[in-house]
Amino acid sequence: MKKNDKSNLPMRTIDKSVLEGIVGKDNIKTDPSDLYIYGTDSSVHHAMPWAVVKPRTTAHVQGIMKYANKNLIPVIARGGGSGMCGQTVPIHGGIILDMKSMNKILEINLEDVYCRVEPGVVDDDLNLALEQYGVFYPPTPASSRIATIGGEIANNASGVRSVKYGATRDAVLGMKVVLPNGDLVSLGAHTRVEASGYQLHKLMVGSEGTLGIVVEATLSFVPIPEFRCMGVANFDVLEDAGKAIGSIMASGATPSMLELVDDVAIKAVNKTMDLGLKEVAAALIFEADGMVKEAVDYEINKMKKICEKHNGKDIHASYDPAERAKIFMGRKKLFPALSKYDDDLASTALADDMAVPYSKMAEMAAKIHEIADKNNIVMTAYGHCGSGCMHTKILMDTKRKDQWASAKKAISQVYEYVRSVNGTTSAEHGIGISKAESFKVEKADSLNLLITIKKALDPNNILNPGKLMQAPENWVTATNLRYAVNN
Amino acid sequence: MKTKTVKTKTKKFKHLGKWQDTLANCIRCGYCFEHCPMFHHTGWESDAPRAKIVTAFGLLTGEVEPSYSAIDKMFSCFYCLRCEAACSSGVALTKVFTDARKDLVEMDLQEGPGTTSTTTLQCARCLVCIEECPHEARFYDGKNIATDPSKCQSCGICVEVCPAGAATIEKSFGTSRNDLTKRASIFLQNHESAKAIVFACNWSYYPGLQASVLPDSETSGNDYEILVNMCGGRLEAQLLMAPFLNNAWGVMAACCPDDECEHKGYLNAKKQIEKLRKTFKNIDIDPERIQLVQIPAGNKTLFQAEIDTFIEKLNKMGPIR
Structure with missing residues (x-):
């Protein structure tokens, strides 16, 4: 699609009375001050919707979709609004479907090892409900305190434990989805395996709300391990930490967590929380879990030795829940803490979750710092490196127009490198608007296939238009930036 | 690049203006809203702390008109500070809200009372x-x-x-005496296993699910319900006695420890509970059926342990005859 080509996009307004007839007066907001709030998320983007609607039942969602499809009105499903690349920012206006009130845990089936939930259920709440039965839902991203299951499905969310337990796509057994024409379909099954067929429930995972609205999900869960041991290793050279990650994963070890934090990230966490982390070039946080202590010991010792071999120091590990919680807390709160690195710099969610092959992890970490220096901005390297995911954030003075130009240049260079080593643009946060430029280059030979699938399921292009392969080429000008930028 | 002008509005918002960098530094992660009693009550993201930060930013840049709805948001907050405790970006949210309020009052734009x-x-x-x-x-x-x-x-x-x-x-977000009394009686009348009502001040970080709902099969056997009444300073005899009129076996109230209370609410809480315990004793009802606990902010585990002990005690006592 050409830049700013809106020929295939619906541009109508809404009839509030019709929406009221479907969901009732109390479940709609159209005041500009409310719309302004729902025009933002955790990304750099902002755009105004035309209405916010809070469906409480599947029938509400079906009613809204029928009306929107007939009148060519964009519909954007929204969970916790914690997305980092503008997935729920209504780039072409339309109706925001705030799914947070469809928040019931419908069933916890211990016999068949699955649970059924509505899309607005919060990840932490689900895990709290499961905990009493000794099981947990493992994909859990760092934002689990507000992230909803619907949003996690839309972005194929993953987190620190995905290295062992997989991402959302691995935990979703089935779902009920409302299609753009209002039809309700059941996809997948309640069983662990399902043979051939197009596995449409897996297609929905990661579709960023562009193919259907998930109104119920069937998820698998796993037992909470009896033993968890967490270790830390400090490194004076970032590349050494990167090499240790590659070696651990190639060794056949099965960490339940393998996280990298660099010096910028450590400084930010120390500034925000009194955790007393040693300010070194990089630290690796690793964890092993299991039902047998000897097996956990074996994994931990294996990882400790590999860290040692790659010049790791101050290596220690602990089974103590308080010590583990302290180590984990720093990692969990890292993203918000980055905004405290320097009072004049804001932490922006840009180029934030690429994945590269294990053997390139060290090079990637070094490359991020090299590119940052070259473009006169601050970037940090951290992430779930055990699953190949490297996070970064760009810390910059968002008021300065030149910093945005530098950020754009740096991001292009980062992605260019990622693609050159057969990496991927987004490991877990999604594409949305901010990462579409690189996504389209990376997926060049399958782009037409993606467009064909989108057209088949959503012929009128009403579901979250302007995202993924439809997003504008230039993310900086795609929407209003949510920051105040001086000319 | 589409940019926003900030200078003219910053002059008008002289108190809020100093937070311009802070408003940019807020990463809008949303970690604050699971803690907000207003969001819990309405379920609308636009009532959550992040929404007020976004609105304050919009007022400052001129992207949000100071309409009744926008102003009402800025004047609606219980200052429970849980959002600030949850914010690891260190944004002093309530100070931002207060400065926005000062500007709006000085501009004669306080159109609605909000929670004032x-x-x-x-x-x-x-x-x-x-x-x-x-x-x-x-x-x-x-x-x-x-x-x-x-x-x-x-x-x-x-x-x-x-x-x-x-x-x-005017806008109590479910914390008025009438709302709480009504919710207590609905719980006590609809759960055969119901024994107690726990009045929690919002500072106490009550245990349990924050924003989701359990299946009926999981909740039908609940023996207590936690109701957030915001501050121990708001406990009074009528509220505390209402559950007993619906056959509650006991009532527990939670407030902050003496040195943590922002509103000196613990003084009233102690006074009210002590008074009721004396009354209970005089009419030959075990005063242990009404109990006050002081929970440090954030200590959900202690709170849950206190509730469990209280229920255990009530189980030994049985219903009031």
């Missing part, structure tokens, strides 16, 4: 609320009792101390 306490015509001008307000927000303007909306933290202590029932908080 107000005084009805029933006021006898006894001045008790002025003496008792822990935030020095209430004053006598020569004719009436008035509230400074930039100082009021909506703790509701004026509502409880007013003998004429003239002090009110």
Whole structure:
């Protein structure tokens, strides 16, 4: 699609009375001050919707979709609004479907090892409900305190434990989805395996709300391990930490967590929380879990030795829940803490979750710092490196127009490198608007296939238009930036 | 690049203007809203703390008009500070809200009270609320009792101390005496296993699911319900006694420890509970059926342990005969 080509996009307004007839007066907001709030998320983007609607039942969602499809009105499903690349920012206006009130845990089936939930259920709440039965839902991203299951499905969310337990796509057994024409379909099954067929429930995972609205999900869960041991290793050279990650994963070890934090990230966490982390070039946080202590010991010792071999120091590990919680807390709160690195710099969610092959992890970490220096901005390297995911954030003075130009240049260079080593643009946060430029280059030979699938399921292009392969080429000008930028 | 002009509006918002960098530094992660009692009550993201930060930013840049709805958001907050405790970006959210309020008051734009306490015509001008307000927000303007909306933290202590029932908080977000009494009776009447009501102050970080709902099969056997009444300073006899009229076996109330209370609410909580325990003793009901616990902010585990002990105690006592 050409830049700013809106020929295939619906541009109508809404009839509030019709929406009221479907969901009732109390479940709609159209005041500009409310719309302004729902025009933002955790990304750099902002755009105004035309209405916010809070469906409480599947029938509400079906009613809204029928009306929107007939009148060519964009519909954007929204969970916790914690997305980092503008997935729920209504780039072409339309109706925001705030799914947070469809928040019931419908069933916890211990016999068949699955649970059924509505899309607005919060990840932490689900895990709290499961905990009493000794099981947990493992994909859990760092934002689990507000992230909803619907949003996690839309972005194929993953987190620190995905290295062992997989991402959302691995935990979703089935779902009920409302299609753009209002039809309700059941996809997948309640069983662990399902043979051939197009596995449409897996297609929905990661579709960023562009193919259907998930109104119920069937998820698998796993037992909470009896033993968890967490270790830390400090490194004076970032590349050494990167090499240790590659070696651990190639060794056949099965960490339940393998996280990298660099010096910028450590400084930010120390500034925000009194955790007393040693300010070194990089630290690796690793964890092993299991039902047998000897097996956990074996994994931990294996990882400790590999860290040692790659010049790791101050290596220690602990089974103590308080010590583990302290180590984990720093990692969990890292993203918000980055905004405290320097009072004049804001932490922006840009180029934030690429994945590269294990053997390139060290090079990637070094490359991020090299590119940052070259473009006169601050970037940090951290992430779930055990699953190949490297996070970064760009810390910059968002008021300065030149910093945005530098950020754009740096991001292009980062992605260019990622693609050159057969990496991927987004490991877990999604594409949305901010990462579409690189996504389209990376997926060049399958782009037409993606467009064909989108057209088949959503012929009128009403579901979250302007995202993924439809997003504008230039993310900086795609929407209003949510920051105040001086000319 | 589409840019926003900030200079002209910053002049108008002279108090809020100093937070311009902070508003940019807020990463809008949303980690604050699971803690907000207003979001819990309405389920609308636009009532959550992040929404107020976004609105403050919009007011400053001129992207948000100071409409009734926008202003009402800025004047709606219980100052429970849980959002600030949850924010690891260190944004002083309530200070931002207060400065926005100061600007709006100075611009004569305080159109609605939000959660600010107000005084009805029933006021006898006894001045008790002025003496008792822990935030020095209430004053006598020569004719009436008035509230400074930039100082009021909506703790509701004026509502409880007013003998004429003239002090009110118009938008209570489910924390008014009527709302709480109603919710207590619905729980007690609809759960055969129901034994107790737990009144939690919002600072206590009550345990349990924050934003989702369990299946009926999981909740039908619940023996207690936690109701958030915002501050221990708002506990009073009628509220505490209401569950007993619906056959509750006991009532527990939680407030902050003496040195952590922002509103001196613990003083009233202790006084009210002690008074009721004496009354219970006089009418030959075990005073242990009504209990006060002081929970440090954030300690959900301790709170749960106290509830479990209380229920265990009630199980031994059985229902009131």
